[in-house]
Amino acid sequence: MRTHQETPAIEVSGLRQRYGDFEAVRGVSFSVATGELFALLGTNGAGKTTTIEVLEGYRPATEGRVRVLGLDPRRDRRALRPRVGIMLQHGGFLEDLTVAETVAAWAGFAADVHRPVIGDVLELVGLAHKARTRIRQLSGGQKRRLDLALAVIARPEVLFLDEPTTGMDPEARRDTWEVIGRLRGEGVTVLLTTHYLEEAERLADHLAIMHEGRIHVRGTVDEVVAEAGDRITFRLPEVHWEDLPVLAGVAPAVTHADGRCEVSYTLAEGPAAVRAHAALRPLLDWAAERGLTLERLEVRRGTLEDVFLRVVGEAAGEPVGAAVGGVR
Numbered sequence: 001m002r003t004h005q006e007t008p009a010i011e012v013s014g015l016r017q018r019y020g021d022f023e024a025v026r027g028v029s030f031s032v033a034t035g036e037l038f039a040l041l042g043t044n045g046a047g048k049t050t051t052i053e054v055l056e057g058y059r060p061a062t063e064g065r066v067r068v069l070g071l072d073p074r075r076d077r078r079a080l081r082p083r084v085g086i087m088l089q090h091g092g093f094l095e096d097l098t099v100a101e102t103v104a105a106w107a108g109f110a111a112d113v114h115r116p117v118i119g120d121v122l123e124l125v126g127l128a129h130k131a132r133t134r135i136r137q138l139s140g141g142q143k144r145r146l147d148l149a150l151a152v153i154a155r156p157e158v159l160f161l162d163e164p165t166t167g168m169d170p171e172a173r174r175d176t177w178e179v180i181g182r183l184r185g186e187g188v189t190v191l192l193t194t195h196y197l198e199e200a201e202r203l204a205d206h207l208a209i210m211h212e213g214r215i216h217v218r219g220t221v222d223e224v225v226a227e228a229g230d231r232i233t234f235r236l237p238e239v240h241w242e243d244l245p246v247l248a249g250v251a252p253a254v255t256h257a258d259g260r261c262e263v264s265y266t267l268a269e270g271p272a273a274v275r276a277h278a279a280l281r282p283l284l285d286w287a288a289e290r291g292l293t294l295e296r297l298e299v300r301r302g303t304l305e306d307v308f309l310r311v312v313g314e315a316a317g318e319p320v321g322a323a324v325g326g327v328r
C-alpha cells in the first residue's frame with residue numbers, strides 16, 4: 001500500500017486536450033512530489049495553461065488522468081477547493097473595490113480566514129501600503145501581486161501559478177520569487193508556468209519544456225541544463241576553417257561573417273567536469289601546429305536557454321531528443 005508521502009501532490013498521466021478538431025495537449029505526463037516546485041516552460045500556445053486548467057478542474061480532460069492531492073479535480077472539486085490556491089493568467093477584479101476590500105471579500109469565500117490574516121497576506125506580497133487603493137488605480141504588476149495574495153490567503157497545500165510574474169518590473173519579480181520561495185519553504189507544493197527561464201532556474205526543483213502540446217525535455221534544473229552541454233567558441237580567419245579538428249567526436253559548427261568565421265563546438269557527451277578540458281588540449285595543439293591564435297576563445301556551460309532553443313529548433317525540423325535522466 002502507498003503511504004501519503006509516496007503519493008505525488010500532482011499527477012498528470014497521458015493527458016490529451018482537444019478544442020474541437022485541434023489537439024492542444026498531446027499526451028502529457030509528469031508528477032510533482034509534495035513540497036516541490038515544478039515549472040512548466042514552453043512556447044506560446046504550447047498547452048501550459050490548458051494543462052493547468054485541467055488540474056484546476058476548470059475543464060474535463062479529453063483523455064488521460066489527472067490527480068491533485070490524490071483527488072479528481074472535477075469530481076472532488078468541493079474537497080479540493082479549500083486545499084488548493086489558484087492564480088490565473090488573467091484574474092478578474094471589481095475595479096471599484098479597494099485592495100483590502102478585495103482581499104476581505106475573497107477571504108469570505110474561504111474557510112478559516114480571519115481579519116488579521118488579511119494584513120499578513122498583503123504584507124507578504126508587498127501591498128500593505130496599497131490596502132486603501134482602488135483596484136483600478138493599481139499597476140499591472142501590483143494586480144499580479146494581489147492575484148498572488150488571493151491565491152495564498154487560505155494557506156493552500158497546492159498552489160497553481162499561471163505566469164505569476166508577467167508584467168512585473170525586475171524588482172517586483174525578485175520580491176515575488178522570494179514570496180514563492182518562502183511558501184515552498186513552508187511545504188506548499190507549487191506548479192507554475194512561466195516564460196522567464198531565470199524564474200524557472202531559480203525556483204524549480206523539476207521543470208519541463210513544452211512545445212506544441214508535448215513535453216520535450218524534463219528533469220531537475222541541473223539535469224536539463226547539463227543536456228545543453230558545454231560550448232567552446234572562437235573566431236578564425238576564413239582561410240583556416242576547412243581543416244578544423246573533430247573534438248571528442250563533435251564536428252564544429254561554422255558561420256561566416258566579415259572575412260572571418262565563428263566556430264562553435266557543443267560538447268554534451270561524458271562527465272561535465274572533464275569534457276571541456278579533454279577537448280581543449282587537442283584544439284590548442286591544432287592551433288599551435290598552424291601558428292594560429294584562436295580569437296575570443298571562450299568555454300562556457302550551456303544554459304537553459306540553449307536547451308529551450310534546441311527544443312524549438314528540433315521540433316521545427318530535426319528529430320526531438322528524449323527526456324533527460326531522473327525523470328519520474
Ligand SMILES: Nc1ncnc2c1ncn2[C@@H]1O[C@H](COP(=O)(O)OP(=O)(O)OP(=O)(O)O)[C@@H](O)[C@H]1O
Binds near residue numbers: 019042043044046048
Ligand atoms: N478555449 C479555447 N478554444 C480553442 N482553442 C484554444 C482555447 N484555449 C486555448 N486554445 C488553443 O490551445 C493551444 C494551447 O493554448 P494554451 O493557452 O494552453 O497555451 P500556453 O502554453 O499557455 O500559451 P501562452 O504561453 O501563450 O500563454 C493554443 O493553440 C490556443 O490557441
